[in-house]
Amino acid sequence: xxxxxxxxxxxxxxLSDNPGLEHACSIGDVLPLYILxxxxxxxxxxxxxxxxxxxxxxxxxxxxxxxxxxxxxxxxLEILQELCKxxxxxxIYWNRTYEPWQIKRDxxxxxxxxxxxxxxxxxxxxxxxxxxxxxxxDGTPYKVFTPFYRKGCLNAQPPxxxxxxxxxxxxxxxPKHQIDDLKLLNPKVLADHxxxxxxxxGAQKRLGDFLHHGIEAYKKGRDFPAMQNVSMLSPHLHFGExxxxxxxxxxxxxxEDNNVDHFKSELGWREFSYxxxxxxxxxxxxxxxxxxxxxxxxxxxxLLSAWQTGHTGVPMVDAGMRQLLxxxxxHNRVRMIVGSYLVKNLMLDWRHGEKWFWEHLFxxxxxxxxxxxxxVAGCGADAAPYFRIFNPITQGQKFDPQGEYIRTYLPELSQxxxxxxxxxxxxxxxxLSKASITLGEQYPNPIVELKSSRQRALDAFxxxxxxx
Numbered sequence: 001x002x003x004x005x006x007x008x009x010x011x012x013x014x015l016s017d018n019p020g021l022e023h024a025c026s027i028g029d030v031l032p033l034y035i036l037x038x039x040x041x042x043x044x045x046x047x048x049x050x051x052x053x054x055x056x057x058x059x060x061x062x063x064x065x066x067x068x069x070x071x072x073x074x075x076x077l078e079i080l081q082e083l084c085k086x087x088x089x090x091x092i093y094w095n096r097t098y099e100p101w102q103i104k105r106d107x108x109x110x111x112x113x114x115x116x117x118x119x120x121x122x123x124x125x126x127x128x129x130x131x132x133x134x135x136x137x138d139g140t141p142y143k144v145f146t147p148f149y150r151k152g153c154l155n156a157q158p159p160x161x162x163x164x165x166x167x168x169x170x171x172x173x174x175p176k177h178q179i180d181d182l183k184l185l186n187p188k189v190l191a192d193h194x195x196x197x198x199x200x201x202g203a204q205k206r207l208g209d210f211l212h213h214g215i216e217a218y219k220k221g222r223d224f225p226a227m228q229n230v231s232m233l234s235p236h237l238h239f240g241e242x243x244x245x246x247x248x249x250x251x252x253x254x255x256e257d258n259n260v261d262h263f264k265s266e267l268g269w270r271e272f273s274y275x276x277x278x279x280x281x282x283x284x285x286x287x288x289x290x291x292x293x294x295x296x297x298x299x300x301x302x303l304l305s306a307w308q309t310g311h312t313g314v315p316m317v318d319a320g321m322r323q324l325l326x327x328x329x330x331h332n333r334v335r336m337i338v339g340s341y342l343v344k345n346l347m348l349d350w351r352h353g354e355k356w357f358w359e360h361l362f363x364x365x366x367x368x369x370x371x372x373x374x375x376v377a378g379c380g381a382d383a384a385p386y387f388r389i390f391n392p393i394t395q396g397q398k399f400d401p402q403g404e405y406i407r408t409y410l411p412e413l414s415q416x417x418x419x420x421x422x423x424x425x426x427x428x429x430x431x432l433s434k435a436s437i438t439l440g441e442q443y444p445n446p447i448v449e450l451k452s453s454r455q456r457a458l459d460a461f462x463x464x465x466x467x468x
Contacts, residue, residue, distance in 0.1 A: 002027075002028035002029055002169075003027045003028035003029070003090050003091060004028060004029050004030075004031070004087055004088055004089050004090060004091075004171055005024045005027060005028060005029070005030055005031070005089060005090065005091035005092065005093055006024075006030070006031050006033050006080065006083060006084070006089050006091075006092045006093070007020060007021050007024040007025075007030050007031070007032055007033065007092075007093045007094070008020075008033050008034075008035065008076075008080070008092060008093070008094040009032060009033065009034045009061065009069075010034075010094060010095065010097050010102075010240075011095075011097055011126060011238065011239060011240045012095045012125045012126065012240035012243075013034075013057045013058065013060075013061045013199075013200070013239050013240050013241050014061070014200040014203070014240055014241050014242065014243070015061075015064050015065075015165035015166070015168075015200065016162065016163070016164060016165040016200065016246070017125070017162035017163050017164075017243045017245055017246050018095065018125055018163075018165070018166075018243075019095065019123035019124070019125050019163065020093040020094050020095040020121070020122065020123045020125060021093070021166060021168075022163055022166045023093055023121060023123065024091070024093040025166035025167060025168055025169070026166070027091060028169070029169045029170060029171045030168055030169065030170060030171065031070060031083065031087060031089070031170070031171040031173060032065050032068055032069050032070065032168075032170070033069075033070045033071075033072070033079075033083070034058060034061075034069060034070070034071045034072075035071075035072050035073070035074070035076045035079055036054075036071070036072070036073040036074075036182050036184075037073075037074075037075070037076050037105070038073075039074065039075050040075075040076070040101055040102075040104075040105045041101055042101065044099065044101060044284065044358075044366060046364075047358050047359035047360065047361070047364050048186045048188070048189050048359060049189055049191045049328045049359065049360050049361060049362055049364070050361070050362060050364045051184040051185070051186070052184065052185060052186070052189050052191060052193060052328070052362075053193065053196075053198060053235055053239060053328070053362045054184055054239065055179060055182070055184035055185055056193065056198040056199065057198050057199055057239050057241060058071065058179045058182075058184075059179055059199075060198060060199025060200060060201070060202070060241075061199065061200070062179065063199075064199075064200065065168070065170075066170075067175070068168075068170045068175070069175065069179075070083075070173070070175045070176065070177075071175065071177050071178070071179055071181070071182060072176075072177060073177075073181070073182050073183075076105065076109060077105075077108070077109050077112065077113075080092060080109065080113065081113070081116075084113070084116075084118055087171055087173060089118065090117075090118065090119060091118070091119045091120070091121070092113065092118055092119070092120045092121075093120075093121050093122075093123070094106070094120075094122050094123075095122065095123050095124065095125035095126060095240075096122045096123065096124055096125075096126065097126065098126070098127070098131065098274050098277060098278055098367065099277070099366045099367075100277070100281035106122070110122075125240065125243060126240060126243070126244070127244065127271060127274055128153070128159040128244050128245060128248060128267065128271055129152075129153055129156055129157075129159070129271055131271075131274050131275040131277075131278035131279065132278070133156060134148065134152040134153055134156060134271070134275060135152070136152070141275060141276075141279040142272070142275065143381045143382065144381070144382045145268070145269065145272050145382045146382075148268070148271075148272050148275065149265060149268035149269075149271070149272065153268055153271060159244070159245050159248050159249070160245060161245070161249060162243060162245045162246045162249055190325055190326060191325070191326065191327060191328030191360070191362065192326060192327060192328075193328065193362070195327065196235070196362075198235075198241075199241055200241045200242065202236070202241070203233065203236035203241035203242035204242065206231070206232055206233055206236060206242075207231070207233060207242060207246070207247060207250060210231040210232070210233070211250060211251070211254065213228065214228055214229045214230065214231065215229075215231075215251070215254070215259050215260065215263055216259060217229050217259065218230075218259040218260075218262060218263050219258050219259050219262040222262075222332065222333070223333045223399050224333075224399050224400065225320075225331035225333055225334050225399065225400060225405040226400055226402075226404035226405040226408070230331065230332065231247075231263070232329075233247065234362075234363035234365070234368075235328075235329070235362040235363040237270070237363075238362075238363045238364070238365045238368075244267055244270070244271075247267065248264065248267060251263060251264060270367075270368060272371070272382075273365075273367040273368045273370075273371035273372070274367045276288075276367070276370075276371050276380070276381055277366060277367040277370060277371065280381075283367075283370040283371065283374065283380075284354065284366055284369075284370040285351060287374070287379040287380075288374055288379060288380045288381050289378075289379045289380070291464060291465075292377070292378075292379035292464070294464065295379075295460070295464055296460070297347060297348060297349040298346065298347045298348055299348075299349075300346070300348065302447075303346050303348060303447060303448075304346075304348055304352055306444070306447050307321065307338070307341070307342055307346060307348070308321065308356055309321065309322075309325070310322035310325065310409075310410075311444050311447075312341070312444070312446065312447050312448075313424075313425070313439075313443070313444040313445050313446035313447055314341065314392045314393075314446055314450070315392075315396065315403075315406045315410055315413060315421060315422055315423075315424065316334070316337055316392040316393070316395055316396035316400065316405075316406065316422060317337060317338050317341045317392050318409075318410055319334070319405055319406045319408070319409040319410050320334035320335070320337060320338045320409075321338060322409040322410065323408075323409050324357075324360050324361065325360060326409070328360065328361060328362035329361065329362055329363070330361070331405075333395075333399055334405075335357075335372070336376055336390060337390045337392050337395050338353075339353055339372070339373060339376035339377075340376055340388075340389055340390035340392075341390070341392055343376065343377045343378075344389045344390075344453075344454070344457040344461075345389070345448055345450060345453040345454065345457065346447075346448060346453070347453075347456065347457060347460065350373045350374065350376070350377035350379070351373075353373055354369055354370060354373040357369055357373070378461065386458075386461030386462065386464070386465055387458060387461070387462075389454050389457060389458070391450065391454070392422075392450070393422045393423050393450065396421075396422040397422055400422075401418065402418055403416070403418050403421035403422070406421055406422070407421070410443070412437065412442045412443050413435070413437070413443060415434070415435035415436060415437075416431070416432075416435045416437065417431065417435075424437065424439060424443060425439060425445060425446060
């Protein structure tokens, strides 16, 4: 008698380099399963833009499985119990996820089903190193990235080698539900996914394109949002259409230089974010540095709405926010610029930004999103110092000198000369007229004055730090 097992797909929507799936296939027949679990997720339920990506990723996975993907929405424990009873399942396999609510859920499922003689095994398919394995010599977790990566990760066991896709023998059973039944698509979502090839094949193609055309100028080029020197792998990584091990191994075959080393360190930042979340489960909503609990954030819905919709009157900020709304993605350099503007120029709580990104990014990832927002706000681990305030004008002039990025997402400014593309309010009336712009109509005036708002932030943060 061949054993029957369930392989529960989660954030590992691929066949290759999938340790849990490989082990499930090695013992017998498999029922491939995906469960949309918004019940246990609660406030961390997937955002609407992420659900759009998930819809297409599940379709790609289903095709790879020759149609044999079973999808459900609801409580995983109840669904797993019913499937085990229906198909005489003896074993369940899954790959680990690291969000606090998922750890709690999985622990409860494992404890209960084990008492019912169901064997459960979990594997690491999402990280290069387990977060509990990378610690300081005294056994405590790292709080600063550089020693975490250089001393911790690079001195640990090397990442495991990727494995090939297994041969699947399916349990004979027609899927009860279709992917459309999950109702993942929301007609109100504006994000256009046409520039992406969603799924495992698209992820591999994206990696290949980056290795051939992007990584050779990565360290410098990654700061320029109009250039094609970023990997664009983050959504594929989040949904597990590709593993970090596959990326690490592919990059390791290249000749080692500053670009390769820097790209690997960015994978290290992802590991660091997961370590922070694992050791600090309140990371998505609570300041890591408790002194920031005393900080008096401003509450102003109008300012927040202007930031969210890309109508602050500051082109580099607005271009980033409109890229987010229209594409479900934002260049990393611009993420830092818009983040700094929100928490320091507008002095609005970083959690507003975290929630907005969570809802509107294809690559919305609880660890990366939370750690990055705490970094830019200055309240997290290894955070940007309070006096680091990104000037969106000088950032634009340095990293988008010809205004290509701004013109892409702010076509109303397309006729402005480069001299004024980053600060339209400084343009003489005749220049604005020639560009068919009336400030306050075609494009807004700045909602705050950059110099004075910067000083306000410096004073507030200095007071918090005891420097006033």
